[in-house]
Amino acid sequence: MxxxxxxxxxxxxxxxxxxxxxxxxxxxxxxxxxxxxxxxxxxxxxxxxxxxxxxxxxxxxxxxxxxxxxxxxxxxxxxxxxxxAEKKEQVYTVINDSGFAMDGMVLLPEKEGTCARLGDGRALPVQRTAQGLLAMVEAVPPMGWVQVTVGKEQGEACENVFRADKRSFETPYYLLELNDYGQIARLYDREAGREVLPPGQRANVLQVFEDKPLNNDA
Incomplete structure (x- = not known):
């Protein structure tokens, strides 16, 4: 705290x-x-x-x-x-109070908006959610800010590069498969072109150990 x-x-x-x-x-x-x-x-x-x-x-x-x-x-x-601060409809200020440039996701409370642009007109990648418009803002300057304007014009659709079902997840970087217990049965690194787990091994395995300290209290 x-x-x-x-x-x-x-x-x-x-x-x-x-x-x-x-x-x-x-x-x-x-x-x-x-x-x-x-x-x-x-x-x-x-x-x-x-x-x-x-x-x-x-x-x-x-x-x-x-x-x-x-x-x-x-x-x-x-x-x-x-x-x-000056207030304008559908205009939001994204503030970066750190000492270095930041990238990040910003939730804009605009349920009717379909696109978001920076002050120089560049379009941002966005996704509609139940809470509003989720936008990816890059390179917000240190101790600075950028303004984002939400509009209703139709933007260019992006290809969905993620796949998921009950037992597997697929991204541009990894292929992951789960077993019946929720443990990771397979993790394939697409960039390195190799399996991360040895054959027959699992990850995300919960282990519990009984601890009986005899000589020390910590």
Missing amino acids: NRKMEYLYRRAEWFAVMKALIVGGDLKAARQEKLTEGWKLLLTNQFHDIIPGSSIFEVYQDCQKDYALIEEIGKEVEADFLSC
């Missing part, structure tokens, strides 16, 4: 700075006093006995309350930035 909150506050600080720039460079808009309040509480809960789990029970009762407040502050600062 502590590391999760560190990531939240790193992102919230970035959002807060962008909010200040959007409103003309007003540093008060960065909500630094709220972030400082949350950071102090977060750092307090980095005491060496809390994170590894060696504190007394009452300490964890208190830290759960602290984390709830820490998260509330961080999300409040994030929401403050998002509320000032």
Whole structure:
């Protein structure tokens, strides 16, 4: 939870700075006093006995309350930035808060959309789902973003390169077969052109061992 909150506050600080720039460079808009309040509480809960789990029970009762407040502050600062962003129908901003370019799947809550494009007009691979339009976005710049616009024009259909039934899965990279117990009876690597499992061997085998330590407690 502590590391999760560190990531939240790193992102919230970035959002807060962008909010200040959007409103003309007003540093008060960065909500630094709220972030400082949350950071102090977060750092307090980095005491060496809390994170590894060696504190007394009452300490964890208190830290759960602290984390709830820490998260509330961080999300409040994030929401403050998002509320000032320009809003357009069927236009979404995909944000990458990491330090390197990212590829990833993005679920766009557009049940009527059939295609998605970047700002330069490039079409993205998409798939319709019950929850919306699933789009593959590539090379979102580090500490940056791209805008995706959803439309209704007919896109080019992609070939389905995956095959599956109850006992086998086929992809461009692997051929996998299961036995009656759900274990992997065959795994063929198409790129390497070879069987991964030795003849007669299985993978995904659940094994249970009885552990009776005699000399050590860990």
